[in-house]
Ligand SMILES: [Mg+2]
């Protein structure tokens with residue numbers, strides 16, 4: 076298929092694709108963040124940060140094994156994360172007391188010379204951080220390809236701040252020329268034998284105080300690592316503000332596609348006007364619409380496009396039948412395992428002419444149902460759009476409806492689940 | 499008074515407090531962020547980032563003048579910002595084509611030797627960035643005090659990434675020892691004569707390509723700047739993710755205090771139980787409660803404590819009288835000029851026994867009123883809390899009410915203004 080061809084192309088270049096594994100040191104404590112939880116286990120949209128990083132690595136099909144080094148006290152929690160979020164190709168090893176010792180433990184598990192190792196020795200090993208969840212296949216491919224050629228490679232970024240060297244008395248000795256220096260980031264990649272031998276040779280001092288794997292390859296393997304320009308997304312989640320940034324980035328990414336399910340074919344119906352207003356309000360978001368009778372057939376495709384936002388426009392009914400069908404399909408798809416899925420059920424109502432009580436009482440049932448589906452990470456809300464005769468007022472209602480839909484999708488907050496909002 | 503004494507203590511130490519001014523280069527373009535708007539003008543909670551930085555400087559009473567360098571094309575926008583957010587002690591100068599030329603223009607405006615200058619020459623000048631909004635008085639005092647003693651001083655931070663030096667062919671030449679280097683951040687401070695003379699002497703090359711004022715003071719003034727450890731909050735808003743982080747930090751800061759206004763003295767009333775549940779849900783937030791008859795007297799104090807979140811608990815009525823009084827007082831206080839103020843009007847209702855229609859129709863008027871007060875940056879929502887006889891169900895309602903209140907305060911999103919939420 077085309078997809079497989081694209082994947083094959085994305086494999087590391089060369090006559091023969093090298094066997095690639097990844098090592099992820101995740102033994103660090105959270106001291107820099109000022110929080111008790113180590114940052115790789117901090118929740119982002121209620122899922123631990125490290126799970127996003129694992130997801131980023133495991134979706135790269137040519138990474139055969141992912142070895143994660145965690146401390147004994149976090150081992151059970153890590154197993155729980157792997158099970159809950161259905162991560163694949165993960166092996167766990169015990170972390171060492173420093174980052175370098177953790178990496179070394181990961182490499183030992185991959186080396187065939189260890190008696191208890193079930194993993195096979197890769198040609199190239201990627202070293203990445205558990206707290207850099209936004210790594211793309213592109214840069215992984217670049218460092219692996221360069222490692223195959225040069226023996227070692229690492230991602231770099233321009234410096235954001237000027238780097239200075241202080242004198243012993245806490246004054247400026249000199250500042251470094253910014254153009255001649257770079258920040259060394261992750262991922263890095265190495266020929267396995269190069270980095271494994273470097274670790275076997277290196278001193279206790281290196282294992283305790285060294286910070287840079289590229290420097291070890293240089294010092295012990297005499298390998299000058301190839302430097303690869305990375306994107307800003309490679310940044311390391313270090314402070315509390317970085318967790319905020321990560322959450323906002325993830326929320327934004329999963330809100331780029333909205334699927335509208337419309338229970339009428341009538342092109343002149345107000346539901347289609349809502350679609351136009353919504354496209355206008357969210358002009359950088361992809362909005363696709365479906366008829367509910369087609370939903371079953373199309374949902375596989377929509378799910379495979381990673382759509383996490385659904386708006387059900389109920390023109391013909393004021394019940395939850397269409398919503399129940401959609402929610403059942405979403406549950407079967409496992410889509411909400413990784414991200415909260417927003418579902419908004421829209422009804423049109425002229426609350427000045429239609430008897431208010433009965434319809435409302437019907438719709439108020441959404442609260443109980445929403446509480447139920449929230450357990451499966453599906454965030455359901457209702458939206459009543461006022462439908463007046465007056466054209467200008469209708470346009471205003473639709474616009475406010477679109478604003479509410481945009482807010483619910485953007486914020487993706489579980490605190491408002493089950494509400495019946497009014498536009 | 500105690501407050502004045504505390505302020506006096508916070509002035510730069512020494513027999514005589516030096517006259518201090520600040521220069522803020524704000525001429526940069528937004529290229530690094532990948533957005534068309536220069537980052538200092540990007541909205542954070544709908545207010546331009548630079549306004550937060552001006553606020554941080556102007557609340558330090560011993561900074562006499564703040565000189566902002568902006569490009570000609572942004573001059574009118576900047577004047578608008580100063581007016582809208584009522585900034586004080588600001589002078590505008592034209593930015594140069596580089597950061598250094600902008601700073602130099604700011605210094606020229608402060609130097610008494612310029613014929614058209616209306617400002618008086620300070621003893622010490624602070625140089626700060628428009629895109630570092632979280633600067634605290636503490637670090638400003640430290641750099642000013644050190645500048646008075648050493649001639650120059652600047653804030654530094656530990657390096658987050660290892661810094662490396664690439665060779666000409668794009669490979670690793672060597673990596674720098676992390677412990678021996680620091681990131682140079684802002685603010686910096688200088689004896690005015692030292693930095694002004696350095697700028698007057700320095701070459702066109704320095705003005706075009708130099709990045710570090712401390713280095714200029716060293717090169718031309720032979721001044722070894724004192725380095726001062728800064729907090730993580732000094733970081734520079736550089737990428738889009740930094741804007742996300744800034745918005746989250748600001749939202750969190752203005753949500754640390756909730757004022758509950760309760761229309762009953764009855765300590766056994768369910769309103770007081772809501773207070774307990776809310777304190778339990780938001781255990782790091784200060785929750786204070788007031789009676790409405792005392793609100794007028796107390797509001798000055800609450801406003802001076804920078805409380806941006808109000809919950810009006812209406813036990814006795816289902817009208818908006820108390821809310822209107824509160825909103826009027828808030829408007830008079832000008833509290834919402836700088837930050838959106840959240841007001842939540844809470845009502846208790848047994849919707850199974852009380853006639854639904856009339857109360858609802860009353861309460862639905864909140865939508866129109868909320869639209870009105872939103873223009874003054876006050877975000878008003880209604881919350882109906884279901885009040886069943888069953889003790890366990892009541893506890894559940896209160897807990898859900900507290901969750902909704904917490905969500906509205908935390909998200910502070912204008913898209914849900916005027917909604918009547920149900921717990
Ligand atoms: Mg390293």
Ligand SMILES: [Mg+2]
Nearest residue numbers: 709710711712
């Ligand atoms: Mg500088």
